[in-house]
Amino acid sequence: MNLEAIIASIVEEMRAAPDRGEVATYIPSLAGVDPGQFGMAVVTADGQVFAGGDAETAFSIQSISKVFALTLALGKVGDRLWNRVGREPSGSAFNSIVQLEAEQGIPRNPFINAGAIVVSDVNLAGHAPREAIGELVHFIRYLASDDGIAIDEAVARSEQETGERNRALAHYMRAFGNLHHPVELTLGVYFHACAIAMSCRQLAMAGRYLMLCGAHPEGGRVISDKRARRINALMLTCGHYDQSGDFAFRVGMPGKSGVGGGILAIVPGKASIAVWSPGLSRNGNSQLGSLALERLADATGWSVFGL
Numbered sequence: 001m002n003l004e005a006i007i008a009s010i011v012e013e014m015r016a017a018p019d020r021g022e023v024a025t026y027i028p029s030l031a032g033v034d035p036g037q038f039g040m041a042v043v044t045a046d047g048q049v050f051a052g053g054d055a056e057t058a059f060s061i062q063s064i065s066k067v068f069a070l071t072l073a074l075g076k077v078g079d080r081l082w083n084r085v086g087r088e089p090s091g092s093a094f095n096s097i098v099q100l101e102a103e104q105g106i107p108r109n110p111f112i113n114a115g116a117i118v119v120s121d122v123n124l125a126g127h128a129p130r131e132a133i134g135e136l137v138h139f140i141r142y143l144a145s146d147d148g149i150a151i152d153e154a155v156a157r158s159e160q161e162t163g164e165r166n167r168a169l170a171h172y173m174r175a176f177g178n179l180h181h182p183v184e185l186t187l188g189v190y191f192h193a194c195a196i197a198m199s200c201r202q203l204a205m206a207g208r209y210l211m212l213c214g215a216h217p218e219g220g221r222v223i224s225d226k227r228a229r230r231i232n233a234l235m236l237t238c239g240h241y242d243q244s245g246d247f248a249f250r251v252g253m254p255g256k257s258g259v260g261g262g263i264l265a266i267v268p269g270k271a272s273i274a275v276w277s278p279g280l281s282r283n284g285n286s287q288l289g290s291l292a293l294e295r296l297a298d299a300t301g302w303s304v305f306g307l
Contacts, residue, residue, distance in 0.1 A: 021279030105176025252303030
């Protein structure tokens, strides 16, 4: 299998695609991103890196950060986390408030906004917000073996200035007793996590531990193999909001999207993959990123469901 040729072909197709979706406009710093960009990077289990297009351009990873924040939170409180966050697909938009009332302030899963806010609340325990944010950035740098990863402060400011829906979610959960810290402190952690900037290459490197059953490729263990399997399962069933079923149907890989246009996808035992194209589908997922992963799955047979 010639991965270099496969990626080059996908990049060429995506760069020429006429329908690129719409960039996120509700966060001002994302509204001006050029939708003509596309990047892709694949890190294989034997350590090879294949990249194409704008794979070295940093972008706001947004909700992809929820995978790394969840990993940290599970390390702190273990399965007690599931008393505060569910593990089911939501079937609703990523920022929906509807289910919280019916379900007593317990978010459906850790990858919708409400669930990730609870995860941020868990990671804040015992820390000042700045320390909790620093811990997450340090963790991602360790996973990616790259100290150059940082927060885009302009995006963080945009998040804070326009995040009223997230404030509503947080206040609602605090009213049910499912947020233990003041709303603005927890949201400070959440907004800055979403504003972490990474390239496709860096993101694919950071996902290696989920490809390798929880092991760090440079030695040691990040999490147990069982926890890695469970995080991958959540990514497959919940990682694309109310488009998760369609992504599993078409691509068949655990994946997590972000409204910055990135997607992290995992092929257990084989590859960690990152794609980026800023234009989004109506569900808030990268339109061309999803298509590119479908093309990659077709060309490689890298579906968890088999050939």
